[in-house]
Amino acid sequence: MLLTCDPTNNEAGMKLLEYLTTDVKQIQEQVLDEILTQNANTDYLRGFLDCKTEKELFKKGVPVVNYEDIKPYIERIANGEPSEIISAQPITELLTSSGTSGGQPKMMPSTAEELERKTFFYNILVPVMNKYVDGLEQGKAMYLLFIKPETSTPAGLKARPVLTSYYKSSNFRNRPFNPFNVYTSPDESILCSDNKQSMYCQLLCGLVQRDEVLRVGAVFASAFLRAIKFMEDHWRELCCNIRSGHVSDWITDTSCRNAVSLILGKPNSYLADLIEVQCTSGNSWEGIIKKLWPKTKYIEVIVTGSMAQYIPTLEFYSGGLPLVSTMYGSSECYLGINLKPMSNPCDVSYTLLPNMAYFEFLPLEENHDTLLLNPQVQRNGVSGPDTIKMDNQSEAVSLVDVKLGHYYELVVTTFTGLYRYRVGDILMVTGFYNNAPQFRFVQRQNVVLSIDTDKTSEEDLLKAVAQAKLIIEPRGFLLTEYTSYADTSSVPGHYVLFWELKTRGRRSDEALEIDPSIMGQCCSTVEESLDSVYRRCRKKDNSIGPLEIRVVNHGTFDALMDYCVSKGSSVNQYKTPRCIKSEEALQVLDSRVLGRYFSTRVPFWEPFCLQTK
Structure with a gap:
């Protein structure tokens, strides 16, 4: 069911939303009927439905599955078998999910028609925002958009993240004008594969056009905060570029450099001085977004799910601007608004x-x-x-x-x-x-645990900790308990593990003699044992900081249990949580820390490559 939406016609867009939210049952039945009619003869569905398309048979005969169940079909397509294994429409690319399977990103099939469905999804957001915020068509958006690494399967299909796919598509690059796709960043800076150059150039363009900016943001809260931290480190150089009218020599991506140079234009000492005053006034950067972009009406970032941990930091920088989450999507499909x-x-x-x-x-x-x-x-x-x-x-x-x-x-x-x-x-x-x-x-x-697009499960964490234990056990140490949390108090955030150790042959009240270099190795080993998405965020994206282990004194986890029981948890059913989000529980742990140790090296990472069978 492929619909179109004209983002410049607010009245028609809102009428379409009324239709979609009113005739929900009929539309869902039509969607399922279309999917089954199109795909009944695929290898996958034929095995369950015998080419029949009845909805009742679909619900009774087709199993609910997870990725491991469908992975063999997707790998066959990646290796060159026809799309008809699972889809009547040609699979044009595979979208890599931030979730992982066997340490590698999951791959979701996509088609050319699905790209049109995503375009509709973005367009339908426009009348909703126009309903709540006036005058957005009178300015630009400083949205910080980035692409991530991609690879090709043995059959030549692109395997890449869903947003990278969209930004590289003709639907994005040749998009018709509408008030919501006028960005301060030229496409060349968005499509620059070097994230540092891309970040610098997009911020430079955003500052040069500060008087036209009506909204700022990024897809995820973590990415936007990373940009603010980057600007804290580079504002003097940015001002220098504006003052001289010359882009820094280390920006070597030719197309990006040329596009940004056109926007930068002539030397502008007045603007550079104005920005410098805003960056140096006060004791901190509290409210800096509103100061640098004074006409901004809101910050658009996803702040739900794991991104909610960044809300306090965003509020610190925002100057009171509303935080707006417009959409909910995934690599599988776009979902809701x-x-x-x-x-x-x-x-x-x-x-x-x-x-x-x-x-x-x-x-x-x-x-x-x-x-x-x-x-x-x-x-x-x-x-x-x-x-x-x-x-x-x-x-x-x-x-x-x-x-x-x-x-x-x-x-x-x-x-x-x-x-x-x-x-x-x-x-x-x-x-x-x-x-x-x-x-x-x-x-x-x-x-x-999640800091950026990483998603670490309890099983992932257990396996990584088990590898680190192999370092300390020969030295006479036993890891008696552990837990973790995602520390986002600084940018970038990082994983923190709390370890309670004991030494063989010593009383529990004797002081631990801990070698910092050994604990640093433990931190690095944990990181190297985590999946490729985490390691990419650490090495390629620089969106996660070095992992930290905090060694706590004997009895700390007993105190944690006492705290939980005091809050109503059952003694009989209590088990140590592998991730802590309660501030009070974190205080119990932090008050008993003996030493803090960090990873001493960046973990190995390279883009995944599907092996030909």
Whole structure:
């Protein structure tokens, strides 16, 4: 069901949204009918449906699957077999997910038609924002957009992140004018493969055009804050470029340099002095965004899910500007939009658009004990890995059958060859708009740590810690307990592990004699044992800082348990959480730290390459 939306016609766009949110059941049935009619003869569906297209048979006969179930089909296509294995439409590329399988990014099939569906999705956001914010067509957006590494499969298909795919597409590069795609950054700076050069040039262009900027942002909160930190380190050089009218010599990407030079224009000492005053006034950079871009109406970044941890830092820099999360998407498909974009970040809910895919939901049960350690589930949509569990007595329900206040795991059937696929996202129903349910993003299933696009599960962490233990055990140390948290108090953020150690043959009250170099090796070993997305963020993107281990004194984890029990947790059911988000629980741990140690080297990383079978 491919729809079009003219982003310059607000009235038509809002009418289309009314239709999509009113006729939800009919649209979802039409979407499923189209998917089954198109793809009934694919190898995958034929094995379950015998070329039949009845919806009832689909729900009874086609299993709910995860990535490991469909990975062999995708790898066959990557290695050159025809798309008809899973999709009647040609698979034109594979979108690499930030989730991993066997240490490598997952690959999601995509088609040319799906690119048109994404374009519709972006266009339908425009009338929603125009409803809440006036005059956006009178200026530009300083949106910091970046591409990430890509590779080719043995069959020649591109394998790359979904946003990289979109920015490199003709739909983006040849986009028709509308008020929401006028950026201060020239396309050449967005498409620059060197992230440092790209970041510098986009900030330079944003500062030169500061009087035209009405909105600022990036896709994720982490990326936007990384840009602000980058500007803290480079504002003097940026001012020098503006004052001289000359781009720094280390910007060597020719197309990027030429495009930025045209925007930079003639020397402008007045603007350089003005920016310098703003960067040097006061004791800190509090409110710097509003100072540097005084006409800005809001900051657009995703601040739900794991990105919610950056809200306090964003508020520090923002100068009181609203934080706006407009959309909810994934590598599998684009999903929903925020119909109240100016709402407080902790109240953000997304309305799934029923024409984007066929949606089902696996009911989940809430685990109260874990909520005690993860109170952010009420505050900003972040929770721990054990907060919810599968309700094994229930089957998947349709989009129109979800219940207010209930938790679900999202399952999608797409136009691109995914059938009843578990995305891994946990959602809570917060309300309805017309007949369309609205969802708050709660968490990614099984993810305990995330700083940027990395998603580290409890199992990933356990395996990495096990490798580090091999370093300390021959030296007489035992790791008796550990936990972790994502420290985003600085930019970039980094992983912190709390370790409680004991020494063989010594009393527990004897002081530990710890070799800092050995602990540094442990930190590096943990990093090297984590997946490729984490290692890419550390090495290529510089979006995660060195991992830290904090050694705590004997009895610290007993104190943690005492704290949890005092808050109502059950002694009989208590288990040490592998990730802590409660500020009070973190204080229990931090008050007993004996030493802090950091990774001494950047972990190895290279773009993944699918091996030919």
